[in-house]
Amino acid sequence: MATDIPHQTTSETTAGGELVRFEKVTKRFGATTVLDRLDFTVSQGKHVTLIGPSGSGKTTILRLLMTLLTPDDGRILVDGQPLDAEVRKKIGMVFQQFNLFPNMRVLRNVTEAPVHVLGLSKDEAVERAKGLLEMVGLGGKLDAYPTQLSGGQQQRVAIARALAMRPQVLLLDEVTSALDPELVAGVLDVLRDIARSTDITMLCVTHEMNFARDISDRVLMFDEGRVIESGPPEQIFGAPEHERTREFLSAVH
Amino acid sequence: MKTWDWSYTGHVLPDLLRGLLVTLEATALGSVLAFLLGLVWALALRTPTRWVRWPVGAVVEFIRNTPLLVQLFFLFYVLPTAGITFSPLTTGVIGLGLHYSTYTAEVYRAGIDGVPVGQWEAATALSLPRRRTWIAVILPQAIRRVVPALGNYVIAMFKDTPMLAAITVLDMLKQAEEAGAESFRYTEPITVVGLLFVLIAYPTSLLMRALERRLGN
Amino acid sequence: MTTGLYELLFKGLWVTLQLTVFSAVLAALIAFAAGLARLSRFWIVRFVSGVYVEFFRGTSALVLMFWLFFALPLLGWQLAALWAGTLALGLSYGAYGSEVVRGAIRAVPAAQREAALALSFTPWQRMWLVILPQAVPEMVPPFCNLLIELLKGTALASVLGIGELAFGAQLVRLATGQSAQVYGIILVMYFVVAFLITRGMRLLERRAKASVGRVPQRDRTTAKRVPPGAVGPGVGTIGGGAR
Numbered sequence: 001m002a003t004d005i006p007h008q009t010t011s012e013t014t015a016g017g018e019l020v021r022f023e024k025v026t027k028r029f030g031a032t033t034v035l036d037r038l039d040f041t042v043s044q045g046k047h048v049t050l051i052g053p054s055g056s057g058k059t060t061i062l063r064l065l066m067t068l069l070t071p072d073d074g075r076i077l078v079d080g081q082p083l084d085a086e087v088r089k090k091i092g093m094v095f096q097q098f099n100l101f102p103n104m105r106v107l108r109n110v111t112e113a114p115v116h117v118l119g120l121s122k123d124e125a126v127e128r129a130k131g132l133l134e135m136v137g138l139g140g141k142l143d144a145y146p147t148q149l150s151g152g153q154q155q156r157v158a159i160a161r162a163l164a165m166r167p168q169v170l171l172l173d174e175v176t177s178a179l180d181p182e183l184v185a186g187v188l189d190v191l192r193d194i195a196r197s198t199d200i201t202m203l204c205v206t207h208e209m210n211f212a213r214d215i216s217d218r219v220l221m222f223d224e225g226r227v228i229e230s231g232p233p234e235q236i237f238g239a240p241e242h243e244r245t246r247e248f249l250s251a252v253h
Numbered sequence: 254m255k256t257w258d259w260s261y262t263g264h265v266l267p268d269l270l271r272g273l274l275v276t277l278e279a280t281a282l283g284s285v286l287a288f289l290l291g292l293v294w295a296l297a298l299r300t301p302t303r304w305v306r307w308p309v310g311a312v313v314e315f316i317r318n319t320p321l322l323v324q325l326f327f328l329f330y331v332l333p334t335a336g337i338t339f340s341p342l343t344t345g346v347i348g349l350g351l352h353y354s355t356y357t358a359e360v361y362r363a364g365i366d367g368v369p370v371g372q373w374e375a376a377t378a379l380s381l382p383r384r385r386t387w388i389a390v391i392l393p394q395a396i397r398r399v400v401p402a403l404g405n406y407v408i409a410m411f412k413d414t415p416m417l418a419a420i421t422v423l424d425m426l427k428q429a430e431e432a433g434a435e436s437f438r439y440t441e442p443i444t445v446v447g448l449l450f451v452l453i454a455y456p457t458s459l460l461m462r463a464l465e466r467r468l469g470n
Numbered sequence: 471m472t473t474g475l476y477e478l479l480f481k482g483l484w485v486t487l488q489l490t491v492f493s494a495v496l497a498a499l500i501a502f503a504a505g506l507a508r509l510s511r512f513w514i515v516r517f518v519s520g521v522y523v524e525f526f527r528g529t530s531a532l533v534l535m536f537w538l539f540f541a542l543p544l545l546g547w548q549l550a551a552l553w554a555g556t557l558a559l560g561l562s563y564g565a566y567g568s569e570v571v572r573g574a575i576r577a578v579p580a581a582q583r584e585a586a587l588a589l590s591f592t593p594w595q596r597m598w599l600v601i602l603p604q605a606v607p608e609m610v611p612p613f614c615n616l617l618i619e620l621l622k623g624t625a626l627a628s629v630l631g632i633g634e635l636a637f638g639a640q641l642v643r644l645a646t647g648q649s650a651q652v653y654g655i656i657l658v659m660y661f662v663v664a665f666l667i668t669r670g671m672r673l674l675e676r677r678a679k680a681s682v683g684r685v686p687q688r689d690r691t692t693a694k695r696v697p698p699g700a701v702g703p704g705v706g707t708i709g710g711g712a713r
Contacts, residue, residue, distance in 0.1 A: 315657070315661055318618060318622075318660070318661050318664035318665070319622065319657045319660040319661050319664070320621075320622040320623070320624075320625035320636065320660055321622065321625075322625040322626060322628070322636060323625050323635075323636050323639070323653060323656060323657055323660065324657070326636070326639070326640070326649075326653055327649070327650075327653040327654075327657065330643065330649035330653065331649050331650045331653060334649065334650060412528075412529070412530040412531070413530065413532075414530075415530050415532040415533050416532060416626070418532075418629075419629055426530075426532065426533060426536065429536075430536075433540060439536070439540035439541050440540075440541040443533065443536050443537045443540055443541045444537060444541055446533050447529050447530070447533045447534065447537055450528060450529045450530050450533060451524075451525055451528035451529050454527075454528040454529070455524055455525075455528040458527070458528070
């Protein structure tokens with residue numbers, strides 16, 4: 001199965017090197033400062049989870065990386081390069097609301113970008129897509145339209161779609177919050193598999209603390225636009241130092 | 254006054270039906286032009302350059318806010334002085350298509366705005382090129398939801414085709430007029446023309462409403 | 471063009487404005503009558519008004535105008551051209567307007583009707599005191615669009631020989647042969663009138679909304695949320711190069 005799973009190790013990125021770097025990044029929306037001179041790095045192959053109360057700026061980080069937003073100040077480096085449309089191709093994203101293209105069948109949702117962005121031949125893209133859809137357990141739904149699938153299935157297609165671009169970094173934006181409770185497990189299982197069996201770098205925002213504990217190498221606790229505490233999951237969940245972290249964790253549990 | 258003359262009605266009917274064909278032809282060709290041009294306007298109004306947006310917006314507003322009949326006269330009398338000569342029907346089709354393109358542009362705009370923001374974001378996340386995003390993701394979704402609205406403008410255009418009679422196109426109204434001028438009886442031909450319009454427009458509008466309900470949910 | 475010919479155009483403009491006002495008043499009366507009738511409790515009233523609306527929305531305004539002018543006399547009534555034009559425009563646009571009236575009334579939340587019922591208002595009072603005051607401000611923007619369509623529709627009256635703007639232009643064209651200039655001028659005249667109507671109606675809308683205690687949206691188009699990538703070089707555009 002591991003062979004199906006995308007991973008990419010280019011010469012510049014040696015394992016353990018820095019892949020994502022935020023330098024004093026500030027983002028404001030009107031009068032509110034969502035990110036305040038934020039510094040943090042994510043190393044190659046690591047799985048980092050952002051937790052914190054809503055409105056604390058977690059999702060903003062993902063949207064900045066996706067260039068859906070631009071920072072007001074500071075720099076963002078990915079793989080050592082400043083973020084632009086070209087560098088963005090190294091990043092994949094899975095959205096809370098899936099955002100599958102409703103006008104395309106499942107298979108084409110997954111092949112569209114590899115064909116038109118990476119320039120893969122149709123056959124190559126189809127082969128890659130089939131492998132990935134098989135992996136997320138939807139090998140039988142290639143010809144379905146997104147509306148014919150359950151939310152959990154749609155989200156798994158969205159994961160396959162993101163992976164088909166062979167990103168170095170996968171951004172996961174509360175990927176289970178729009179799902180009915182009984183569908184959450186299937187999606188998390190797929191992500192757990194990917195986290196274990198590949199060296200893809202993951203940056204997730206989630207409210208699923210068990211999942212965060214399970215897959216993360218490092219957890220960052222956010223509050224009011226800053227990282228107030230970070231460390232391995234055992235430390236953050238087991239013995240949080242900061243008062244706000246303790247409050248937050250007891251509130252979500 | 255004499256009452257309704259059935260034999261006269263039967264006598265003019267073939268001419269009126271020939272006129273109906275011209276009317277339908279003008280509507281069909283005018284619609285195609287309006288659909289295409291309207292899309293051009295809608296996309297031009299979204300370009301980042303003000304130098305495209307502003308003039309296109311001004312022209313569209315101007316055409317939409319002035320009478321089609323006068324625009325037809327303008328095309329009919331002015332184009333030949335510039336050395337451009339079209340048949341009356343072609344002139345009429347251009348007039349109809351141009352006029353209604355300013356309405357379809359608005360329809361497309363609403364349709365494009367109606368595509369959820371998440372679709373743009375997903376296309377960005379996949380680094381799809383701008384062109385591809387429009388062609389493969391946005392427009393297919395936008396156009397699907399505007400079909401009923403476009404259909405309603407086809408009906409409106411159909412009802413406006415009698416104006417082409419004013420620039421000598423032999424449509425239904427012109428046929429009725431000529432029949433009337435010959436026999437001094439306008440009642441029958443014009444009543445038949447009016448009824449034919451209702452007979453075609455009403456069922457079509459019912460169809461559009463049904464379509465609207467189906468696509469709306 | 472001589473001043474005499476300009477005078478002809480302005481005379482035409484004056485007739486166009488008269489025709490617009492007369493038929494707009496007629497259309498508004500018909501719109502409210504038919505719009506309310508379509509919401510009647512009695513099926514026969516709903517049915518008759520429905521037939522009227524569907525028929526006049528279905529037919530062509532120009533054909534209707536011809537019919538009233540040429541066909542009606544043979545059935546015994548002779549209408550002056552100006553009245554045939556006014557009647558045709560009023561009947562057509564009244565049918566369109568009735569849909570606006572009906573839609574706006576139906577858009578008033580059912581809870582309002584129930585509250586009025588709970589206060590024992592008569593049906594007439596419910597409509598007049600509670601429903602209509604809330605519905606009318608909603609009608610202003612679509613009525614504005616219809617009024618501009620009506621203004622454009624007045625040009626049809628030229629085929630009946632009514633001396634409005636398009637007819638005046640035809641006379642001047644025949645006199646001078648300067649078709650580009652003549653039609654250019656009257657197109658601008660129509661546009662200016664349409665512009666003034668839009669402005670006036672916007673003012674009216676603001677006042678109507680204020681009268682029911684609502685803050686008017688300043689501009690619907692700017693208030694609209696624009697998807698990223700849809701407009702301009704803003705955030706999230708694709709293929710926009712380094713940022």
